[in-house]
Amino acid sequence: MKEREDERPRVLVVDDEKNLRESLAAYLESEDIAAFAAGSGEAARELLERERVDAVVVDLRMPGMSGLDFLSWLKDEGPAVPAVMISAHGDVADAVEAMKRGASDYLTKPFSPDELVVRLRKALSDAKLAAAVGAAKRASEPAVRGEAGSLWIGSGPGMEELKRLSERVAPTNSTVLVTGESGTGKEVVARMIHRMSRRADGPFVPINLGGIPENLLESELFGYEKGAFTGAEGRKVGLFELATGGTLFLDEVGDMPLPLQVKLLRVLQEKRIMRLGGTRQLPIDARIVAATNKDLEAAVKAGSFREDLFYRLNVIRLRIPPLRDRPEDIPALATLFASRFAAEMGKQVRGIAPEAIETLSRYRFPGNVRELENAVERAVILSDGEYLRPVDFSFAGEAMRENVPQRADPRPETAPAPIVGADGPLDLREIEKRAIEAALERNEGHRERTAAELGITRRTLLNKMNEYELR
Numbered sequence: 001m002k003e004r005e006d007e008r009p010r011v012l013v014v015d016d017e018k019n020l021r022e023s024l025a026a027y028l029e030s031e032d033i034a035a036f037a038a039g040s041g042e043a044a045r046e047l048l049e050r051e052r053v054d055a056v057v058v059d060l061r062m063p064g065m066s067g068l069d070f071l072s073w074l075k076d077e078g079p080a081v082p083a084v085m086i087s088a089h090g091d092v093a094d095a096v097e098a099m100k101r102g103a104s105d106y107l108t109k110p111f112s113p114d115e116l117v118v119r120l121r122k123a124l125s126d127a128k129l130a131a132a133v134g135a136a137k138r139a140s141e142p143a144v145r146g147e148a149g150s151l152w153i154g155s156g157p158g159m160e161e162l163k164r165l166s167e168r169v170a171p172t173n174s175t176v177l178v179t180g181e182s183g184t185g186k187e188v189v190a191r192m193i194h195r196m197s198r199r200a201d202g203p204f205v206p207i208n209l210g211g212i213p214e215n216l217l218e219s220e221l222f223g224y225e226k227g228a229f230t231g232a233e234g235r236k237v238g239l240f241e242l243a244t245g246g247t248l249f250l251d252e253v254g255d256m257p258l259p260l261q262v263k264l265l266r267v268l269q270e271k272r273i274m275r276l277g278g279t280r281q282l283p284i285d286a287r288i289v290a291a292t293n294k295d296l297e298a299a300v301k302a303g304s305f306r307e308d309l310f311y312r313l314n315v316i317r318l319r320i321p322p323l324r325d326r327p328e329d330i331p332a333l334a335t336l337f338a339s340r341f342a343a344e345m346g347k348q349v350r351g352i353a354p355e356a357i358e359t360l361s362r363y364r365f366p367g368n369v370r371e372l373e374n375a376v377e378r379a380v381i382l383s384d385g386e387y388l389r390p391v392d393f394s395f396a397g398e399a400m401r402e403n404v405p406q407r408a409d410p411r412p413e414t415a416p417a418p419i420v421g422a423d424g425p426l427d428l429r430e431i432e433k434r435a436i437e438a439a440l441e442r443n444e445g446h447r448e449r450t451a452a453e454l455g456i457t458r459r460t461l462l463n464k465m466n467e468y469e470l471r
């Protein structure tokens with residue numbers, strides 16, 4: 001099956017031998033790779049000012065700018081793309097020098113063109129992976145946790161509607177605005193949309209737009225060229241570029257300073273960016289998901305948020321209800337968190353006692369799911385039994401035991417009460433089983449994807465499916 005024209009990888013071949021570069025370019029095209037050719041390092045440099053490419057193949061010996069000089073230029077000032085060096089002389093010293101100057105691979109002539117294609121595809125996927133790893137490292141700690149245990153719980157009508165809408169918009173390239181109070185799971189939803197999109201193999205790049213000084217934010221988003229300002233010693237690739245082929249998550253978008261709102265709007269309209277101090281416009285290929293806990297309509301009225309930017313972002317709106325409006329999710333969420341923390345900390349906690357579930361369900365959770373998660377984490381740390389009890393929970397430093405009738409001994413040595421949830425008995429195994437079932441359904445039975453979504457290995461998934469007798 002042919003990939004869509006704009007999704008083909010784009011590769012530049014730089015070689016002074018006309019026949020070789022033209023036949024290589026033709027071969028790449030036959031392999032569904034968009035090929036560009038340049039007869040010299042200088043010509044290649046010019047071409048890179050105009051065109052976006054994903055990788056470069058470069059000959060070592062060329063008159064004028066040598067392949068090695070070109071590599072140095074690429075490393076310091078060119079686009080951050082992998083380069084495969086080719087040479088007629090199987091000289092180890094050259095290969096080492098090429099690697100030092102940033103080449104990702106080295107081939108000796110004569111080579112078969114499909115050998116080159118294999119190496120190119122590897123270089124391309126490594127580069128993508130490196131971008132994704134970089135993005136994951138930048139993600140805040142709770143975000144990473146959300147990714148690892150990417151189970152999403154939501155059962156009331158509001159959450160069902162949210163799930164349906166997410167599934168519908170995920171495969172499109174539409175801009176999505178996720179709104180909800182602090183801690184309601186906006187980032188989880190953003191990641192879910194990314195995972196369900198056609199860009200799932202591309203990077204998910206989060207950036208928090210609140211609380212970062214304006215000039216820093218600008219260089220993070222757009223990148224800069226060497227010497228763009230005092231202290232810009234190298235070139236920096238911005239997050240818009242890093243998110244190529246993936247999703248850029250603009251978190252806390254309501255907290256952006258006005259001048260930056262103008263710049264962001266322009267980028268979203270033109271779908272191009274220019275690095276600070278740069279001269280060329282780079283096309284962007286990132287899906288935008290934005291999130292805020294602010295009332296943006298009110299901010300627009302108050303003049304602190306640009307109306308035009310609001311309309312740009314508000315193409316599809318996903319509203320996450322606060323946890324107090326969906327108490328039916330509390331047992332499942334609490335049990336999920338308990339199992340996750342117990343596993344992380346190597347504790348013997350097996351579930352949550354019914355009295356505790358009941359007290360939790362009555363609490364209003366101003367900090368929403370995040371507050372519940374933190375409370376369960378503390379409870380798991382404090383608990384030395386198999387079931388979390390009301391005494392193990394406290395909110396804002398206030399122990400919950402004040403809210404519940406106390407027994408003489410808060411931890412009687414009787415058998416634990418059965419675990420009850422919203423609809424009958426509920427234990428960790430049941431939760432796990434249901435979660436796996438739901439994930440399988442979401443991924444149409446695709447095992448790899450289901451395992452990836454659940455953050456477990458394929459083997460573990462198969463074992464669990466056996467255990468729970470799932471198809």
Ligand SMILES: Nc1ncnc2c1ncn2[C@@H]1O[C@H](COP(=O)(O)OP(=O)(O)OP(=O)(O)O)[C@@H](O)[C@H]1O
Nearest residue numbers: 142146151152153182183184185186187188369370
């Ligand atoms: N529906 C859900 N199912 C499972 N876990 C959830 C769900 N919603 C939120 N969480 C968990 O709650 C925590 C908070 O979620 P998240 O960081 O996405 O919230 P947020 O709305 O972005 O919060 P903030 O406004 O504070 O940035 C995360 O650890 C996340 O994993």
Ligand SMILES: [Mg+2]
Nearest residue numbers: 183186187251
């Ligand atoms: Mg958030």
